[in-house]
Amino acid sequence: MVGRDAYIAVYIMTNRPYGTLYVGVTGRLAHRIWEHREGVYPGFTRRHGLKRLVWYEPHDDMTVALQREKSIKRWPRDWKINLIERDNPHWDDLYAGLA
Template identity: 40%
Template sequence: MYYVYMLANWSNKVIYTGMTNNLERRIYEHKHKLVKGFTEKYNINKLVYFESTTDVTAAILREKQIKGWTRSKKNELIKMMNPQWKDLSRDFYYEDSSLHSE
């Protein structure tokens, strides 16, 4: 499976869009600031949206599509899945060692 996801900081002022083949591991990396750069700098670690596909090309294209959208269009997509902008990763189990492998 491949995932396209959006993260926000806790004030919901900044959004990041990414793609991964292991959503739980990738969110763990963001939350523990193991990903250097934009998400670390702006403390972006709240999973507010994700979708999945078995097609890596489709995931890459969807990530690029969403990244090209306006902020208001991204907000609408998030609200359709997660109207209250809750952290959808709150139930992930990080102690599972399988999260650290590809």
């Protein structure tokens, strides 16, 4: 890994605890989360005001990360909430820890 922004990660964004959830994957986590927070691109996250990074999981391989993202997207909402609360029970915004 070159730096915190240079690794592949699956992540979950929300607008508030127990709010709307978005699952994504990226090769530049800090930069991608900044894009979501700034509303750089139109789409689901901007439309729903999803600016809080509440969970992420680093990966070494994009193929594995993409499969994990697809799996999590198919999970029931309760499973995603449990995944978040296992590592981040207060739904803190994890973005500050990336920089």
